[in-house]
Amino acid sequence: MDFLTLTGIQHTYFTQTTAVNALNNISLHVQEGEFVSFLGPSGCGKTTLLSIIAGLIEPTDGQVKLEGKSVKDSANQTGYMLQQDYLFPWKTIEENIFLGLKISGTLKDTKKAEVLSLLKQMGLENVEKHYPKQLSGGMRQRVALVRTLATEPKLLMLDEPFSALDYQTKLKLEDLVSNTFKTFGKTAILVTHDIGEAIAMSDRIFLFSPRPGRLHRTFIIPDELRNLSPFEARNHPLYNELFQTVWKELESIEPEEN
Numbered sequence: 001m002d003f004l005t006l007t008g009i010q011h012t013y014f015t016q017t018t019a020v021n022a023l024n025n026i027s028l029h030v031q032e033g034e035f036v037s038f039l040g041p042s043g044c045g046k047t048t049l050l051s052i053i054a055g056l057i058e059p060t061d062g063q064v065k066l067e068g069k070s071v072k073d074s075a076n077q078t079g080y081m082l083q084q085d086y087l088f089p090w091k092t093i094e095e096n097i098f099l100g101l102k103i104s105g106t107l108k109d110t111k112k113a114e115v116l117s118l119l120k121q122m123g124l125e126n127v128e129k130h131y132p133k134q135l136s137g138g139m140r141q142r143v144a145l146v147r148t149l150a151t152e153p154k155l156l157m158l159d160e161p162f163s164a165l166d167y168q169t170k171l172k173l174e175d176l177v178s179n180t181f182k183t184f185g186k187t188a189i190l191v192t193h194d195i196g197e198a199i200a201m202s203d204r205i206f207l208f209s210p211r212p213g214r215l216h217r218t219f220i221i222p223d224e225l226r227n228l229s230p231f232e233a234r235n236h237p238l239y240n241e242l243f244q245t246v247w248k249e250l251e252s253i254e255p256e257e258n
C-alpha cells in the first residue's frame with residue numbers, strides 16, 4: 001500500500017469577484033520513507049497542495065489518503081517546517097520545543113530527554129534556557145526542526161524552509177535535515193523553487209506547470225546522487241546533467257488556458 005495517495009485533486013478558490021483555478025487533476029503516490037520535492041513556478045499551487053495534503057483545505061474535487069485513511073481522519077499526523085521559524089519569542093528554546101508535546105499531554109521525562117538529545121545532535125548545545133532572539137537564523141531553524149520532530153509526525157511538510165537563510169547556512173542545513181530524515185526514516189515533502197535543492201535532497205521530484213498547477217513530469221533521482229549527502233551530490237557530474245534537464249523542462253512548459 002502506498003503511504004500517501006493523491007487522486008484527481010482539483011482546487012478552485014472562490015473570491016467575491018472571481019474563481020481562481022489553482023490545481024487541476026493531480027494524482028501521485030509517495031512511499032513511506034521517501035523524500036519528494038514539489039518544484040514549480042510561483043503560483044502553480046504548491047502551497048495549496050501541501051495544505052490539502054495536511055487536511056487544512058478541503059479540495060474542490062479528489063481524495064488524499066494517508067496510510068489508506070482520509071487525511072480528515074488522520075489529524076496531527078503531519079509536521080511543518082516553514083520559511084519562518086515561528087518560535088514564540090517570549091518562550092525559551094526548551095519551552096518552544098516542548099510546547100506541542102505539552103499541548104498533546106505527552107511530555108514525559110523520557111521524551112524530554114530524547115528531545116533534548118536531538119537538540120544536541122543538531123549542534124545546539126546549552127541553548128535550552130536561551131530565547132529565540134539570542135540565536136542566529138540557522139540555529140532557530142534547527143530549533144524549529146527539533147520542535148517539529150518532537151511530536152513524531154508521520155509526514156513532514158517543508159515549505160521553502162531554507163529560502164530565508166544565507167547560502168552557506170542553507171547548504172549546511174540541507175545536509176542536516178537530509179541526514180536526520182534518513183536516520184529516522186521520515187517521509188517528507190519539500191516545496192521549493194530551487195532546482196538544485198530539489199535534486200540534491202530528493203528521491204523524486206514532481207514538476208508542476210504554471211497555474212492551474214498540473215503534474216507535468218516526475219524525475220527519479222539516480223542512486224548515485226541519492227546515496228550522497230546534498231552537499232556531495234552538488235559536486236557530482238550527474239547533478240549538473242540533471243539540473244540542465246530539469247531547467248530545460250521548466251522553461252518549456254506552456255501555461256494552460258484557464
Ligand SMILES: Nc1ncnc2c1ncn2[C@@H]1O[C@H](COP(=O)(O)OP(=O)(O)OP(=O)(O)O)[C@@H](O)[C@H]1O
Pocket residue numbers: 013014015020022040041042043044045046047048049211
Ligand atoms: N485564499 C486564496 N484565495 C484566492 N486565491 C488564492 C488563495 N490562496 C492562493 N491563491 C491563488 O492560488 C494560486 C496558487 O497559490 P499557491 O500559494 O498555492 O502557489 P505556490 O506555487 O505555492 O506559489 P509560491 O511559490 O509563490 O508560494 C495562486 O494564483 C494564488 O494567487
